[in-house]
Amino acid sequence: MVSTxxxxxxxxxxxxxxxIAGVSVAAELAAAGESTVLLEQESQLAYHTTGRSAAIFLETYGSRIFRLLTHYSRDFYLNxxxxxxPLIAPRGAIFVARDSGLAKLRKLHDEVAQLTDSVRWLSAEDLRREFPALREDWVAGALEPDAKDIDVHALHQSYLRRFRRGGGHVVCNSPVLxxxxxxxxxxxxTPQCVYRAKTLVNCAGAWADEIACLAGLTPLGITPLKRSAILARVDLEMAAWPYIGDVEESFYFKPSKQGLLISPCDETPEPASDVTADEMDVAIAADRFETALRGKVISVQARWAGLRSFAPDRNPVIGFDPRCDGFFWLAGQGGYGIQTAPAMAELAAALLRQARLPAFMDRNEIGLEEISPTRLCGANSAKELCHVS
Ligand SMILES: Cc1cc2nc3c(=O)[nH]c(=O)nc-3n(C[C@H](O)[C@H](O)[C@H](O)COP(=O)(O)OP(=O)(O)OC[C@H]3O[C@@H](n4cnc5c(N)ncnc54)[C@H](O)[C@@H]3O)c2cc1C
Structure with missing residues (x-):
């Protein structure tokens, strides 16, 4: 029994x-002097998706809006x-394409070049020279030399310290029922007690739609998709390699001190739960590595899976629900919730407090209507009857 x-x-x-969504926005609120409590259903924080990421900062990844939010988070990480x-370390990243992915790679390169001028196009010859183990069918690459490894644990802890310094309260083992x-x-x-608050902030990741249902709201269609990863020993010396991803999303690899992280980029719909990688996911991951590179997986040291949760348009959901007073969404972070956390938390806290929006919003590159839950309510954006007593 937890004592509260x-x-x-x-x-x-x-x-x-x-x-990461919950602690980062909570930290921003507490730092602004707002009385805030954070409830977590598990006995430890960051047990679900946040603790299972590939921990990479990539400006070439995700929808236009996620790429912008990543870009806006860059200064936070550099500082x-x-x-x-430090929260980041150099890594570099390269997206590669076969003939079938060439048009997609070119579009990605051209769009990202407008955000960051360090992105470089690599021809087939460049690829052979820099990564001789890549097989011949990879015909081009887009190199992002400024991609970083993120220390996710340190990031989460630093937000948590900031939250507590601001007088915030954290209560684990407290599922909102x-x-x-x-x-x-x-x-x-919760099982232990009753809390009262003016505003609810829904940072429940894969459970975000279930939280809406608890409030009596129709869900927005945020779908948890399982993604698996393995940590492998391989017969290539890859420690100094960048992150390498197929632009058509059949794999990515990322070296780490413990081994090579390989993901088969699976996206399997699953109910919100504690997901694991099964034998088939492990076999597919190893096969994708051996098909892309002249190399072999020698052993698999670890395997895991996590739920990446997407709104139907694969953009984040940030804002007050138009159907119900005092219900705020910070959800649908997909595969980008770590790298975008600094910008998303700053923006969400400003919207919650009805304060001045962060300076990056002055650029008018993201419209609030593109991220607001209102866009997903369709004809149902009129007030719904929340559970009122
Ligand atoms: C394999 C993999 C690789 C990834 N790689 C990257 C990457 O390289 N870079 C990147 O930026 N992102 C990456 N991501 C995505 C990133 O991990 C997520 O976007 C991010 O962690 C989402 O954070 P969150 O706080 O929204 O969700 P979560 O971390 O899942 O947190 C939600 C929390 O809500 C709690 N909760 C749910 N219901 C209740 C309730 N009723 N009461 C109380 N608490 C509740 C849950 O227990 C959970 O702790 C990856 C994801 C996966 C799976």
Missing amino acids: AGTPKNFTYLVIGGG SLRDDP AFRREADIWVVQ
Whole structure:
């Protein structure tokens, strides 16, 4: 039984979920002096998707909006180089294409070149010279030399420290089971006690739509898709290699101190749960490596899977729900929730507090309507009857 005896029960903001989305927005709110509590259903924070990522910062990855949010997060990460430990380390990344992926690679290269001028086109000859182990059918590449490894644990901890310094409260083992509106206050039920808050912040990752259902709202269609990864020993010396990904998303590889991370880029719809990689996922990952490179997987040291959750248009969901007062979404981060966390948290906190938006929004590259949950409510964006007592 968890003791919540010392924790106050009345807050301005109640954040559901202790992954990177929850702790980062909670930290921004607490740093602005807002009374905030964060509830996590597991006994530890970052147990689900946040603890299972490939930990890469890639400006060439995801939809236009995710790429912009990644770009806007860049200064945060670069400034962290002064921290101990720094949150990022050099890695570099290259997307490669066969003939079938050439047009997609060219489009990606040209779009990203407008964001960051360090992106370089690699011809088939360049690829052979720089990565001789790649098989001949890879005919071009887009190199992003400034891609970084992210220390996800250090990032999560640094937000958590900031949250606590700002007076924030974290309660683990506290699944939100039910809530209802009493006047303009949310009354939130956990197994141990009842909390009251003016605003709910839904950072529940794969469970985001289930949280909406608890409020009596029609879900937005945020779908958890399983992605698997293995950590392997291979017969190539790859420690100094960049991240290498197929632009058509059949694999990516990333070297680390512990071995080579290989993902088969699977996207299997799964209900929100504690997913694992099965034998077939492991076999496919090893096969994709051996098909792309002249190399062999010698042994598999670890395997895991996590849920990447996507809105139907594969853009993030950030904003107040138009159907219900005081219900805010920070969800649908897909495969980009770590690298974009700094910009998303800053933006979400400003929207929550109805404060001035971050300076990057002055560039008018992202419209709030493109990320708001309203776009996904369709004809149902009128007020719905939330659980009102
Ligand atoms: C294999 C893999 C590789 C990836 N690689 C990268 C990468 O290189 N770079 C990148 O930026 N992103 C990557 N991602 C994506 C990234 O990990 C996610 O976008 C991010 O972690 C999502 O964070 P989150 O906080 O929204 O979700 P989560 O970390 O899942 O947090 C949600 C939390 O909500 C809690 N919760 C749910 N329901 C309740 C409830 N009722 N009450 C209380 N708590 C509740 C859950 O227990 C969970 O802890 C990868 C993902 C996977 C699976």
